[in-house]
Amino acid sequence: MQNYDQKELTFSVANNAVTHLGRNLYSSAPPALAELVANSYDAYATNVIISIKENDNSLVIADNGKGLNFEEFESKYVTIGTKKQDEIPFKGMDKREPMGQKGIGKLSAFSLGEEYVVYSKTLDSKQWLSFELKYEDMIESGSKHTTTVSLLEKLPDELSEFQIFESGFIIHCKKLRKKLTKRTRDSVILQLSRRFYLTQDDFSIVYDDKIVSLETNFYYQNLEYVIYFGYSNDEINNIFKDNVIKKEKFQGDSNILCFIEDNGIKGWVGSVSKPKELKENTDNIIVYSNGKIADEDILKGKTEARIAKSYMVGEIQANYFIDLEDPITSSRQGLDDSVSEVKDFINTIENIRKYFIGKWDVFRTSVAVEKLPEKIQKNQSYQSWLNTLTPDQKKLNGKLLTLFSAKIDEPVEHDDSYYEEVNSMITAIASVINNIETDELIKIIN
Structure with a gap:
């Protein structure tokens, strides 16, 4: 990296806050990633790309938002916990209501990895500003932590796909604390979909080469x-x-x-x-x-x-x-x-x-009857019995079926034993309805 004339950023944050806000605040990867994506949204990004680098156990979150210059890092980024400043729209975009309020989500990257590198570029710059943060270093530094800022003409090879961004913000999380398994990935996609599907303007998320649907939950x-x-x-x-x-x-x-x-x-x-x-x-x-x-x-x-x-x-x-x-x-x-x-x-x-x-x-x-397995619904004997019921008895039959709904709706394979159990329930219900006064039974159920 080329040193930025030895410019430095000094973070103001108590060491226990780094632990609390960077580690303990997020119990798993999905909410931590969602916080970072929220920051991208607030920065008027239209595209957010989350890429897993399995070869070096790292993860990249990149957006094409406004980015920050050095002065903005000093005024907006380095002090943790202050009220988040409103961002002015750019490229003629409509104003977005900010998702973040306290500016603490940036440290969520420490929930993902032991260290991370930031790359940022604004529209009026031809170079990428970059610096590195390490969890252990910030803990040992106490309330103040200083990092050296560099300027880059080109992004590193592993991030070259983002070089075409006119502006943007990239976080490269390294030494991931937990392996992102398929189940984790599915959970991430689920949470991102739930958190951001309400965005009405131009905003898309790609996770591990898959477009996250934001149309509906x-x-x-x-x-x-x-x-x-x-x-x-x-x-x-x-x-x-x-x-x-x-x-x-x-x-x-x-x-x-x-x-x-x-x-x-x-x-x-x-x-x-x-x-x-x-x-x-x-x-x-x-x-x-x-x-x-x-x-x-x-x-x-x-x-x-x-x-x-x-x-x-x-x-x-x-x-x-x-x-x-x-x-x-x-x-x-x-x-x-x-x-x-x-x-x-x-x-x-x-x-x-x-x-x-x-x-x-x-x-x-x-x-209730419509919820029964089709094989049972169409049973001729059952249909014939249903046709003999009075309106009150049909209502009672529905009430009794709902009492057994937890069993009927179990996510199990519908094999012969399952159908036998459901048949036994229906036979029992029919016997009760045929032999007990409807009004009396409804009173008991209620």
Whole structure:
């Protein structure tokens, strides 16, 4: 590297903050990468490329955003934890609401590797500015850490594909702490999709040579029932274009409706047909604030709805949290429920969930027979029996089938033993309905 006339950057950060913000803040690779991608978005990048270099155990995150010059590094980058400055749009782009607030996400690179090299280029520069940071060195330096800045005419060979960028920012994480397995990669793609699909303008992410779909969350195609609030009918139909999904507007408590309207909250809670249609760690209600996930499971501190939770997912837009004083916890675990406004918000969402579960139970009862394996649905004897039932008995049959739904919906191979078990359940249900008064049984179930 060519020394930049011996210019240096001095980072101001307590050593325990490097550990907390660079290591402990992110428990795994996906959220750490998401933080870095969020920084790219805030810098008006339109393309972010994440590339795994297996030959030297490293990872590259590169974007074509504004980049930073030396003076901007001094004023925006080296002091950790100050309020993030608004970026001025460039290349005629519309203004973006910033995803980052405190400027602490930059250290997330230390969650990925023991050291990293930064390369940055602005539109008015023909050279790349570069410097290196090492975790151990920053720990040993105490509250101040100084690194030498260099100027490069060309990027290193392993980064040559990014030389064509007119401007941009590249982080090359080295000595990765954990091997990025296929499962990790799938999890990264899932989290990136969930975190950034709300971006409305020109923004794309490529991870390990695969384009990350940002059009919708993956589970949209599996939803069958949705309760929404804050959205107009046109807005919700634009989100869920599949006419098969049953969509109902929240019609619950008037105080909840007022809270939603007063705070400009928009959201929905929905269910899938079978738990397996929700991938790992997605059976929860996510809160977004200005397009960035503020809480990945807003009701994590509340009593679980057991069976319902494994079928449920939801998304809420609550941009008003940006106006609160530090509503998001520094541990990135979600919204801070010690803040009174957040507590009110969580209680509101819990009540919406309760409303949804009540409605969902009625919906499940109405479609319970349709959820049975096709082989059983079309059984002539079963169809004949169903045709003998009164409306109340059909409703009762649906209720009883939902009680067994956890077994029926198990992600197991539908072999002979499975069909025998389901047949036994249906035979038992038929026997009960045929021999016990419907009104009495419904009272017991309720």
